[in-house]
Amino acid sequence: MKITLAYGGGGEETNKLIHDLFYKNFSNPVLESAEDAAVVEMNGKTAFTTDSFTVSPIFFNGGNIGKLAIAGTCNDIAMMGAKPEYITCGFMIEEGLEFGELEEIVKTMAKELEKAGAKIVAGDTKVVPAGSVDKIFINTSGIGTVIKPGISAHNLKKGDVVIVSRDIGRHGTVVMAHRYEVETDIESDCKVLWEEVETLINAGIDIKAMRDATRGGLSAVLNEWADASGVGIEISEEKLPISDEVIGLCEIFGFEPMDLANEGTFVVAVDAKDAEKAEEILKKFNSSASIIGEVTDDRKVVLTSPWGSKRYIELPKGELLPRIC
Amino acid sequence: MRIKYKINGIVQGVGFRPTVYKIAKELDLKGYVLNSSDGVIIEIEGENQNKFIETLKNNLPPLARIDTIEKEILERKNYTDFEIIESKQTTKTTSISPDIAICDECLKEMFDKNNRRYLFPFINCTNCGPRYTIIKDIPYDRKNTSMAKFKMCEKCYEEYTNPLDRRYHAEPTCCFECGPELNVKWKMENGTWKELRIENGEWRIKKIELIAEKIKEGKIVAIKGLGGFHLVCNATNEEAVKELRRRKQRPTKPFAMMFKDLDTIKEYCDLSAKDTELITSKEKPIVLVKKRVDLPQIADGIDRYGVFLPYTPVHYLLFEYIDFPIVATSANISDEPIIRDSNELVEKLGNVVDYILDNDRDIINACDDSVVQAVEFEYITMRCARGYAPLMKNVKFKMDNGKWTMENEKDKIDRNNNSQFSILNSQLNILGVGANQKNTISLSFKDKFILSPHIGDLGTIGSIEYFERTIDTFRRLYDFEEDVIICDKHPYYESTKWALKQNKKIYQIQHHYAHALATMFEYDLEGDYLAFIFDGTGYGDDGTIWGGEVFIANRHTYERVHYFKQFKLIGGEKAVKNPANMAVALLDDEIAEKFKNRKLAKNLSKGSFPLTSSMGRIFDMVAYLAGMIERNEWEGMSGLLIEKYYNPEIAEYISLADSRGCGVKKEIDFVELLNFAAKNRGDFELVSSVFINSIANCVVEISEMYDLDVILGGGVFQNKTLLSEILKRSNKKIYFNKTIPINDGGISVGQTAWGIWNL
Ligand SMILES: [Fe+3]
Numbered sequence A: 001m002k003i004t005l006a007y008g009g010g011g012e013e014t015n016k017l018i019h020d021l022f023y024k025n026f027s028n029p030v031l032e033s034a035e036d037a038a039v040v041e042m043n044g045k046t047a048f049t050t051d052s053f054t055v056s057p058i059f060f061n062g063g064n065i066g067k068l069a070i071a072g073t074c075n076d077i078a079m080m081g082a083k084p085e086y087i088t089c090g091f092m093i094e095e096g097l098e099f100g101e102l103e104e105i106v107k108t109m110a111k112e113l114e115k116a117g118a119k120i121v122a123g124d125t126k127v128v129p130a131g132s133v134d135k136i137f138i139n140t141s142g143i144g145t146v147i148k149p150g151i152s153a154h155n156l157k158k159g160d161v162v163i164v165s166r167d168i169g170r171h172g173t174v175v176m177a178h179r180y181e182v183e184t185d186i187e188s189d190c191k192v193l194w195e196e197v198e199t200l201i202n203a204g205i206d207i208k209a210m211r212d213a214t215r216g217g218l219s220a221v222l223n224e225w226a227d228a229s230g231v232g233i234e235i236s237e238e239k240l241p242i243s244d245e246v247i248g249l250c251e252i253f254g255f256e257p258m259d260l261a262n263e264g265t266f267v268v269a270v271d272a273k274d275a276e277k278a279e280e281i282l283k284k285f286n287s288s289a290s291i292i293g294e295v296t297d298d299r300k301v302v303l304t305s306p307w308g309s310k311r312y313i314e315l316p317k318g319e320l321l322p323r324i325c
Numbered sequence B: 001m002r003i004k005y006k007i008n009g010i011v012q013g014v015g016f017r018p019t020v021y022k023i024a025k026e027l028d029l030k031g032y033v034l035n036s037s038d039g040v041i042i043e044i045e046g047e048n049q050n051k052f053i054e055t056l057k058n059n060l061p062p063l064a065r066i067d068t069i070e071k072e073i074l075e076r077k078n079y080t081d082f083e084i085i086e087s088k089q090t091t092k093t094t095s096i097s098p099d100i101a102i103c104d105e106c107l108k109e110m111f112d113k114n115n116r117r118y119l120f121p122f123i124n125c126t127n128c129g130p131r132y133t134i135i136k137d138i139p140y141d142r143k144n145t146s147m148a149k150f151k152m153c154e155k156c157y158e159e160y161t162n163p164l165d166r167r168y169h170a171e172p173t174c175c176f177e178c179g180p181e182l183n184v185k186w187k188m189e190n191g192t193w194k195e196l197r198i199e200n201g202e203w204r205i206k207k208i209e210l211i212a213e214k215i216k217e218g219k220i221v222a223i224k225g226l227g228g229f230h231l232v233c234n235a236t237n238e239e240a241v242k243e244l245r246r247r248k249q250r251p252t253k254p255f256a257m258m259f260k261d262l263d264t265i266k267e268y269c270d271l272s273a274k275d276t277e278l279i280t281s282k283e284k285p286i287v288l289v290k291k292r293v294d295l296p297q298i299a300d301g302i303d304r305y306g307v308f309l310p311y312t313p314v315h316y317l318l319f320e321y322i323d324f325p326i327v328a329t330s331a332n333i334s335d336e337p338i339i340r341d342s343n344e345l346v347e348k349l350g351n352v353v354d355y356i357l358d359n360d361r362d363i364i365n366a367c368d369d370s371v372v373q374a375v376e377f378e379y380i381t382m383r384c385a386r387g388y389a390p391l392m393k394n395v396k397f398k399m400d401n402g403k404w405t406m407e408n409e410k411d412k413i414d415r416n417n418n419s420q421f422s423i424l425n426s427q428l429n430i431l432g433v434g435a436n437q438k439n440t441i442s443l444s445f446k447d448k449f450i451l452s453p454h455i456g457d458l459g460t461i462g463s464i465e466y467f468e469r470t471i472d473t474f475r476r477l478y479d480f481e482e483d484v485i486i487c488d489k490h491p492y493y494e495s496t497k498w499a500l501k502q503n504k505k506i507y508q509i510q511h512h513y514a515h516a517l518a519t520m521f522e523y524d525l526e527g528d529y530l531a532f533i534f535d536g537t538g539y540g541d542d543g544t545i546w547g548g549e550v551f552i553a554n555r556h557t558y559e560r561v562h563y564f565k566q567f568k569l570i571g572g573e574k575a576v577k578n579p580a581n582m583a584v585a586l587l588d589d590e591i592a593e594k595f596k597n598r599k600l601a602k603n604l605s606k607g608s609f610p611l612t613s614s615m616g617r618i619f620d621m622v623a624y625l626a627g628m629i630e631r632n633e634w635e636g637m638s639g640l641l642i643e644k645y646y647n648p649e650i651a652e653y654i655s656l657a658d659s660r661g662c663g664v665k666k667e668i669d670f671v672e673l674l675n676f677a678a679k680n681r682g683d684f685e686l687v688s689s690v691f692i693n694s695i696a697n698c699v700v701e702i703s704e705m706y707d708l709d710v711i712l713g714g715g716v717f718q719n720k721t722l723l724s725e726i727l728k729r730s731n732k733k734i735y736f737n738k739t740i741p742i743n744d745g746g747i748s749v750g751q752t753a754w755g756i757w758n759l
């Protein structure tokens, strides 16, 4: 069965979609009250974010676009030291999408929400003519109560230690591998990160800054931080966790693992005194978590090779222009 | 009458004035000689005054070079003597000589038991020794060099101030009494470094003997040369070389070797007359020559060695104790500049070396060894550094129909009117900052052009800092401040990024046009030329990556008349190492079948990768498809393998140019060459020969369609076989860079030349 334009028409099909698919899977009283707007209870400082998701292919090793849509928004909230609570969700569906595929996406979203302890409280669905979007686009917004205030990209100080929560480059590599029809066993890192963050907070780690390394990868996060805080960051290549499969595929595709998107990997800067403890906690969630470097005062983002030569880590470039003559 | 000469060229700090003094005395002339910021000024009176210039030209000191002589006839002053006048104002020396290998006279003294410098490891004179590497500031006086801390003893001072002595004003002159000291550092079991004390009287030679012993034992040592340290081990000891490779994490890239003498080189290599000439030249560069005896681990897989002779007293003393060749490779960590001092060496390469032979004469400006290669009766420069650089050229300007042109006259200006000098002085100061790899910088001011020594690849922060430091050094040494900066069009070149950050007027010159301009500059070419520029990659005017280009070019502009058919650079920059997918993607389907990455390659070919016409990548693809390489382990590997398997008996080729048709196509389709390589996979000789023949014939056929002389440029022409085959097959006048690097080391030259001609 395929989704037709009629599903977005507001009539019987639309109703079926909403009740039999969304309400059933996202079931909660606020959503099911079906008012014009969701009314929720919030206390104190609140983190609020939105993001739209498109990915091709929509199903990939380790996840699908629905998982991405929940993880992406929940992670942005979590990165501010806030617990993701209420999510809104808009679907833009290309006419012709298999109903079964949509159902699987929705089920994945529900499962992911449960892990995060968050709820979808409002939503919207549009079905657009073939060719207007690529299969399905999802927008999610979310809010959550700030548990640990004061986390900010502006907070880094010389001597702070930078930790990455797991090996980098997986999501981008998996997606590219699918596009080029390269068979691979590696899975996207796509995942809601609230549990990790909550554990760090509960352990009293002095967190300076946190960011999930999505588009632009680790390179983008480090450069944004250095810029925002007016500091430098020095990373040790030896300590940077990257799986051999990712390295191998990146050579074929011409990418730098550090520039590639992750969807369940975050970078955290902590006070030096807490660094080892934080690393230990993160290793319990993923054994590849690693201290990768520290904050310096020379305003450059630098990668040190095992034999001591240093290179700048720059913002990822749009084009793969070689400089080798 | 009194004749006044103004002489320019390399005439300062090379023993020029003493020579003038000696000749004047011999010819019984009166007057003076003086160094000025404009050049050397000489006034002479006397009967023999007309013999003076001729005698001078025939007796020039070895390092001197006269570019221009200006002459003025004046009223007689009745001088009573001939003297060397010490310059009053500080002279802005514009001719900083490159460092020169120890000369024969100094060698003779060093091995003369009765000489006071017998076995002295720092012996030098006005004709040899360090220059550029020890200078901190201008003028070139001892106090502005790293020899400043060594106060000359009486005997040395006497020589230094005697115009008839061959050490007259030899700034780094010294002896046992007053010179630098060798010292040996030794890594102890626990990894810490200790300075070895040898207290008995024979300290000098003992230290060198000890190092020689360690090399014999198979240890890895570092030896301080002129512009940096070498990592050294016994080249005939496979285990030692293997260990050096392991410690330096350099698995296969060839090492250069230093030999005791020419005869020893001949035991291992076949030398042409041109090879011998280059090897024994006073610059003592590394020369790439034909391997005869295979020394494992040195240059496995290829048929060539990089060889050179000793060039410092220390090297000669070392070879008193050993007669086998030694590996002598620049001491640096991968992609970083050569190391200048032993503390840095211990810090960065402490794990690599066991012993260090150091000395306390500081290296101010690092400088690598030069690398050259004979091609037929000519040669090409692959790295312009020690011995050659800073490379200075005199450029003269004149007004020609209101347009700027350049004359590069050697030794023939005889003129009385100075009106042209006001024009010279209005000329802009130009800085060309070069490419991202094999970077060099070039300057032009007044009538001078200067090319820096090889700086290297700007891939690491250390090398970018070295690039910036070299710009500062050159600004200081030539009292130079640029008005305009000329850089490449590539937005990601570090040199371009640096240029764009400066608050100066910027011009960006296309990479391959700069290669062509560099050739025009070396030979002072005017008018249109057909330029074949083949290299790795360069940023094209259309935003794609060029590299197999045919231009009609002149000093002012160029037109891209042909290019190798563009293909997708699958894997971007990483395709340089891994050409497999890019190559297989271009093959015809039925031929591609034998490759296991066929499906992957086809899928990847749908991706968005930059388009390129790179000849370097075509070489890589051919080497891969023929089965010579899996990956390109080091730069130039595929090219050298193709050369190795080239068989001149195979005349077969594939026509790419189709000159017999009604005109050649703009796009040169080479894919048939790839299909041929894949079809004949395993037959290295056939593939290599057909490939080289086809490219050479393509160049010849295209050049025949134009009524123009030909320029060949770009890194691919480091391929001696390709270059020779073109020279052999073509009837055209062909120019290619000789003293200026033919690879990206020449890019800054082309940039600056464009500025000289167009701004
Ligand atoms: Fe080039």
Ligand SMILES: [Mg+2]
Pocket: A050, A051, A072, A073, A076, A214
């Ligand atoms: Mg986001």
Ligand SMILES: [Zn+2]
Pocket: B102, B103, B104, B105, B106, B107, B123, B124, B125, B126, B127, B128, B129
């Ligand atoms: Zn000498």
Ligand SMILES: [Zn+2]
Pocket: B152, B153, B154, B155, B156, B157, B174, B175, B176, B177, B178, B179
């Ligand atoms: Zn002395």
